[in-house]
Amino acid sequence: MARWLETLERLARSRAKAGLTRRLRPRAAGDEVVDLAGNDYLGLATHPAVIAAAAEALTGYGLGATGSRLVRGSTDAHAALEADLADWLGAEQALVFSSGYLANLAAVRALASKDTLIISDAYNHASLIDGCRISGAETVVAPHNDPAAVAALLDSAPGRAAVVVTESVFSVDGDLARLADLYAATSERGALLLVDEAHAVGVLGGSGAGGVAAAGLSGRPDVVVTATLSKSLGGAGGAVAGPAVLIQHLVDTGRTFIYDTALAPAVAAGVHAALRIARSADDRRAVLARRADQTAERLSAAGLPVVRPLAGVLSVAAPGPEAAVAWAEDCRDRGVAVGCFRPPSTPDGSSRLRLTLNAGVSDADFARALEVIVECAP
Numbered sequence: 575m576a577r578w579l580e581t582l583e584r585l586a587r588s589r590a591k592a593g594l595t596r597r598l599r600p601r602a603a604g605d606e607v608v609d610l611a612g613n614d615y616l617g618l619a620t621h622p623a624v625i626a627a628a629a630e631a632l633t634g635y636g637l638g639a640t641g642s643r644l645v646r647g648s649t650d651a652h653a654a655l656e657a658d659l660a661d662w663l664g665a666e667q668a669l670v671f672s673s674g675y676l677a678n679l680a681a682v683r684a685l686a687s688k689d690t691l692i693i694s695d696a697y698n699h700a701s702l703i704d705g706c707r708i709s710g711a712e713t714v715v716a717p718h719n720d721p722a723a724v725a726a727l728l729d730s731a732p733g734r735a736a737v738v739v740t741e742s743v744f745s746v747d748g749d750l751a752r753l754a755d756l757y758a759a760t761s762e763r764g765a766l767l768l769v770d771e772a773h774a775v776g777v778l779g780g781s782g783a784g785g786v787a788a789a790g791l792s793g794r795p796d797v798v799v800t801a802t803l804s805k806s807l808g809g810a811g812g813a814v815a816g817p818a819v820l821i822q823h824l825v826d827t828g829r830t831f832i833y834d835t836a837l838a839p840a841v842a843a844g845v846h847a848a849l850r851i852a853r854s855a856d857d858r859r860a861v862l863a864r865r866a867d868q869t870a871e872r873l874s875a876a877g878l879p880v881v882r883p884l885a886g887v888l889s890v891a892a893p894g895p896e897a898a899v900a901w902a903e904d905c906r907d908r909g910v911a912v913g914c915f916r917p918p919s920t921p922d923g924s925s926r927l928r929l930t931l932n933a934g935v936s937d938a939d940f941a942r943a944l945e946v947i948v949e950c951a952p
Contacts, residue, residue: 593895594916599906608943610929611911615886616776616858617934618848619808628809628844639836644825647836655846656813662783662853663775663799664792665815669824672837674772674802675701676830677812679708681800682739684814684824685766686711691736693727693765695719695751697744697921702770706739718921719744721755728763736765742785743773746920746928748887750778753789761796768798776806777862777885781853803837806852806886809845811837858933862886865931865940876948889915889926890947897952898925904950910943 575583589595601607618624631651639647652670659668671677682705686692690711694702696718706713716738717723724738738760740751753769760767771784779787784801791797795817803811814824824831862885870882878890892898895916902914905927913928920926927947935943 593899607906607909607911608935608939609911609932610935610943610947611913612932613773613805613886613930614808614932614934615806615862615930616782616808616848616852616855617932618806618851618855620934621808621848621851623851624808624844624847627847628840631843632840635839637840638838641836642832642834643836644832649836649839649842651839651842651846652836655842655849658846658849659801659813660815662781662849663771663801663815664783664787665799666793666818667821668813668815669821669828669831670803670837670842671812671814671831672834673810674770674800674804674812675704676834677800677802677814678702678770679705680824680828680830681768681798681814682706682737683709684820684828685737685768685798687735689735691727691731691734692739693724693736694739695741695744697746698739698741699745699770699772700919702739702741711737719749719751721752721759724756725759725763728759728765732763736760736763737768738765739768739770741770741772743771743778743885743887745773745887746915746926747889748773748883748885749881750785750884753785753791757789757791757794757797761794766796766798767791768800770800772800772802772805773885773887775801776852776855777859782806782855782859783853803841803845807845807848809841809848811841811845855933861933862931865933868940869929869931869944872944873948876951878948878951883931886931887928888931889928890951892925892927893952895925898927901927901950901952905946908946908950910946912947 641647656668678701686709688710692706692711692713774785776782778785798816803809866883873880898914905912915928916925
């Protein structure tokens with residue numbers, strides 16, 4: 575065997591010994607598993623109006639965008655989605671990417687140069703971490719959700735261009751960033767604040783506009799928002815929203831925008847339909863809030879350590895990676911899909927189940943899913 579293959583085999587054995595092997599689990603269309611693992615918080619991925627809009631665009635534009643946004647990939651569907659995204663998020667403009675991962679890479683790189691100081695929350699998503707790495711800027715990791723620590727780090731570099739990077743709803747444990755306090759620290763010191771709203775858009779804020787809106791920071795020129803279109807909006811893609819000059823900078827220089835094939839027009843149209851529904855979906859957000867209480871009460875009563883989720887995500891600690899895998903597989907065998915998070919996906923090195931609330935699941939199925947999770951607990 576070639577040496578490089580032997581190296582990969584050795585690494586695979588090490589991961590298996592540590593309980594860190596991962597495998598793909600293809601699912602059939604229309605499977606009846608109760609989904610508390612995906613991110614379709616508002617249940618819009620299968621909404622008839624969303625599917626109809628995507629189908630109409632599929633017929634009109636074809637399967638794919640056929641090129642990058644600057645070649646042939648920009649369509650009326652993209653432009654309409656971007657206009658409504660900007661309006662919803664309270665930004666001057668928005669720009670759609672083919673994934674939230676690429677949107678985060680582009681945003682961090684656009685806001686930082688080699689002389690910039692980036693302060694990144696310790697629990698940030700991998701896409702933000704990778705954006706910091708490829709930017710070439712000095713990056714300092716701040717203690718999780720600690721605005722005072724961020725302020726101290728900024729004070730240690732007076733007069734230096736700085737960007738503070740955070741999620742609004744942290745993707746593993748579901749806790750909320752202290753955005754108002756963070757903004758006070760950044761605005762007083764002339765720093766920019768970049769907020770990834772992946773798990774907040776559609777769930778938090780007036781009309782579901784996200785955590786930035788809930789904190790009263792929408793439209794601030796020193797706040798930049800990124801978001802995914804694959805969670806509450808049920809589709810795929812990502813977006814950056816902020817001042818018009820930033821969006822033009824991304825169009826002119828953003829490598830993950832310029833050199834990537836555009837989001838499929840049918841997906842853009844479907845997401846746009848989902849956005850219109852999400853803006854007035856207070857009833858679905860009320861379901862999420864009620865289920866957050868229900869989940870915390872049931873799991874806590876069973877002795878499982880949980881905190882009432884403030885958005886749509888919560889985690890339950892597992893004894894270790896192998897126990898987490900077994901717990902998730904036992905739940906799946908009984909018809910309930912839950913997330914299983916192990917290193918390196920967990921920032922603190924511990925393993926847990928991640929549950930994502932879904933307003934599209936029936937009350938009976940949701941209650942049954944909680945019972946299954948309790949009964950399968952290690």
